[in-house]
Amino acid sequence: MSVRNALLGLLSQRPRHGYELLQAFETMAGGREVWEVKPAQVYTTLARLKENGLIVEVPSGDENGNERQMYALTPAGRDELKSWFEQPVRSERQRDEFFIKLMLAVATGYVDPREVIYAQRSSLYQELHDLTERRMTLDPRRDLAHILLLDQAIMHIEADLRWMDMIEARLDEVARQPLPEPEMRPRGRPPGKRAG
Structure with missing residues (x-):
């Protein structure tokens, strides 16, 4: 927004x-x-x-x-x-820094991709705990809008955790596949056509 x-x-x-x-x-x-x-x-x-x-x-x-x-x-x-x-609000869920970090860990071998997953998962569990605690302190008669916002955040984290389980289960398969490479295009001006 x-x-x-x-x-x-x-x-x-x-x-x-x-x-x-x-x-x-x-x-x-x-x-x-x-x-x-x-x-x-x-x-x-x-x-x-x-x-x-x-x-x-x-x-x-x-x-x-x-x-x-x-x-x-x-x-x-x-x-x-x-x-x-x-106008509807477009989700930016596909712009995910964690995904880029994980794919670079797979591609470079600089770190074990599973360590990247474990660190992210640990952070998400802490965030989930903090949000749930905050939600429990709110009064639904006064703070319903804020509760609904926290519920959305909690559900997104729960979905991210399930997605990480899927990634971890298929990480070896991802590592065996070639990573996408950009198509190389010639640089500079295209050759001009001669008048005939």
């Missing part, structure tokens, strides 16, 4: 200032430990949204009379948000 669209969504509720947007995003995402966004990223994104005509600045004084710069959606921002809601 882009922070850009999340900010548009938060601004659709009401005008907000930058720091409030940062806090609202982190709270909705499940906390800073789940999805940390730097203040500079929020303000840079707000500047781009304003430049693209999706938000406008609206001055607002606080209870002490201090002016705070607030941001509000424009009609174009509402259209952009609606378009984002209508």
